[in-house]
Amino acid sequence: MATIKKNNYVLNKSTNNFKPKDKKSNWLRNPEDEAFYNSRKWRGLSLRFKKFHPVCKTLNCTQSSYFTDHIIPISEGGEKWDWDNFQALCKSCNAIKTAKQKQSLVKNKY
Numbered sequence: 001m002a003t004i005k006k007n008n009y010v011l012n013k014s015t016n017n018f019k020p021k022d023k024k025s026n027w028l029r030n031p032e033d034e035a036f037y038n039s040r041k042w043r044g045l046s047l048r049f050k051k052f053h054p055v056c057k058t059l060n061c062t063q064s065s066y067f068t069d070h071i072i073p074i075s076e077g078g079e080k081w082d083w084d085n086f087q088a089l090c091k092s093c094n095a096i097k098t099a100k101q102k103q104s105l106v107k108n109k110y
């Protein structure tokens with residue numbers, strides 16, 4: 001019997017050996033999300049998205065966009081790479097949304 005070695009090289013990206021490197025970060029995203037948002041691919045896409053959406057998406061807000069936000073958070077099953085799930089937010093609107101998310105995260109965490 002030929003012992004052809006099967007290519008079981010599997011990229012096991014979703015293991016949880018990710019160590020948060022920045023302890024000061026008060027951003028309570030889970031580590032996988034953190035790695036995603038720090039990835040070069042995401043940053044590049046985010047930049048492109050903001051070129052198309054230079055103004056904050058929030059109603060009545062006219063600030064220029066600063067963040068690309070996932071409408072449905074990826075931690076909740078939202079599409080990572082789907083532009084339909086993106087919205088451009090300015091700094092302050094993003095802070096508001098983050099604060100709200102943090103509240104619900106803290107509530108659900110323990």
Ligand SMILES: [Zn+2]
Nearest residue numbers: 056061090093
């Ligand atoms: Zn805004």
